[in-house]
Amino acid sequence: MGNTCSNHLGIPPAKGPNAVGCTDFMMDHTVKGTFFRIYYPCQETEKAERPDWVPCKEYFNGLADFMKINRTLSERIFNYLFGSFKIPAFLDAPFKSNEKCPVVIFSHGLGAFRTLYSAVCAELASQGFIVASVEHRDQSASATYYYREKTESERASETSASAQDNLVQEWMYYRSPKHGESEFPLRNKQVKQRADECILALDTLIKINSGIPVQNVLKTQFDWTTLENSMDMCRIAAVGHSFGGATVIEALCKEVKFKCGIALDAWMTPLDDELFHRVKQPIFFINSEKFQWAGNISRMRKLDSAVIQRKMITIRGTVHQSFPDFTFLTGNWIGKLMKLKGEIDPELAIDLSNKATLAFLQRHLGLEKNFNRWDPLIDGQDENLIQGTNVTVLQSAI
Numbered sequence: 001m002g003n004t005c006s007n008h009l010g011i012p013p014a015k016g017p018n019a020v021g022c023t024d025f026m027m028d029h030t031v032k033g034t035f036f037r038i039y040y041p042c043q044e045t046e047k048a049e050r051p052d053w054v055p056c057k058e059y060f061n062g063l064a065d066f067m068k069i070n071r072t073l074s075e076r077i078f079n080y081l082f083g084s085f086k087i088p089a090f091l092d093a094p095f096k097s098n099e100k101c102p103v104v105i106f107s108h109g110l111g112a113f114r115t116l117y118s119a120v121c122a123e124l125a126s127q128g129f130i131v132a133s134v135e136h137r138d139q140s141a142s143a144t145y146y147y148r149e150k151t152e153s154e155r156a157s158e159t160s161a162s163a164q165d166n167l168v169q170e171w172m173y174y175r176s177p178k179h180g181e182s183e184f185p186l187r188n189k190q191v192k193q194r195a196d197e198c199i200l201a202l203d204t205l206i207k208i209n210s211g212i213p214v215q216n217v218l219k220t221q222f223d224w225t226t227l228e229n230s231m232d233m234c235r236i237a238a239v240g241h242s243f244g245g246a247t248v249i250e251a252l253c254k255e256v257k258f259k260c261g262i263a264l265d266a267w268m269t270p271l272d273d274e275l276f277h278r279v280k281q282p283i284f285f286i287n288s289e290k291f292q293w294a295g296n297i298s299r300m301r302k303l304d305s306a307v308i309q310r311k312m313i314t315i316r317g318t319v320h321q322s323f324p325d326f327t328f329l330t331g332n333w334i335g336k337l338m339k340l341k342g343e344i345d346p347e348l349a350i351d352l353s354n355k356a357t358l359a360f361l362q363r364h365l366g367l368e369k370n371f372n373r374w375d376p377l378i379d380g381q382d383e384n385l386i387q388g389t390n391v392t393v394l395q396s397a398i
């Protein structure tokens, strides 16, 4: 990425001391199995190549459905606009770390999928974390796939004998609420499934860490046994964007192994009210300036506590899409037109968010790093940050 001129488009490289590897894991042939992309510290290798940011065209089709635009037209536009981007990580590079790595489980937003937050996940991996970016199968992702065994008739109708093993790749697309269907029951059911999927991903990493052999149904060149005894299972956090932010809070409530949570522009609607007094871990809300509204903020405020650290900052000049990778991938005027960019430089915004995240993780995972140099950001002490929120919340609404 030698190109330094400002109009260079691409996901910014990670800033930490470690090179970043990434690979995919799918547990089994069911829709209930866990599916995630893992980012990890790796050996510098010139031969590994960077994977495509969007792995296959079905994701662009799903994105078109999610945005309610025509598939054929948009597939061409998305391919033209985004088809050639690579992510800042080396595919299947050999894992390398001279110390146990803390663990982050990442949850994507509504209409997104596992690869769209690589600027956040790769940065954490470059700083020594192992990050599992889950792909949710609750029909909130634009698209996702799983494998199922072929049925008798499918096998029978097979022409060539050289057919692949008896598996069929099954695609699941975003499900929008039916006409008249109220949003809460659907989103509440989904947030519970999403939390379970984050916990299942964590349990899978725990098995891998303890040397229990686990099957990866995806054919990759990555040797999962190299991760044995490499993860610090006392230092686990959950991070997520928007619907993924709500998933973080639900997951913290269900699984005490998550020591803290970071919610990037959380969307609080899917959460039950009675959840708020049950979650006990520290939570950090990093909000955009444009997405939040009083009702959403007042639900975050219900988590305020005198005894458990709950923090909130707002990044000036940001929009909801300032956290996913799209914010880096279009020119200024398209980006602003499509609300993919705010007023602030996207790389500065994600840098502030990542540094504040690392400082909060050091504080609540007890890391012995120097991320505490960014502690002031947790309290909004920067010209581009607001401590708390810019949204006025009526006192009575709390």
Ligand SMILES: CCN(CC)CCN(C[C@]12C[C@](c3ccc(C(F)(F)F)cc3)(C1)C2)C(=O)Cn1c(SCc2ccc(F)cc2)nc(=O)c2c1C=CC2
Binding pocket: 063, 066, 067, 068, 108, 109, 110, 111, 112, 116, 241, 242, 243, 244, 267, 320, 321, 324, 326, 338, 339, 340
């Ligand atoms: C009419 C559609 N309507 C559906 C309910 C609202 C659609 N919408 C605003 C969008 C996503 C947008 C987007 C993406 C991507 C391009 C592209 F051109 F760059 F591809 C453009 C334009 C369309 C901005 C959101 O849903 C916002 N949002 C998100 S956006 C997460 C996301 C999705 C797809 C991505 F590729 C990247 C990130 N995650 C949430 O958890 C929640 C919300 C709202 C409440 C909870």
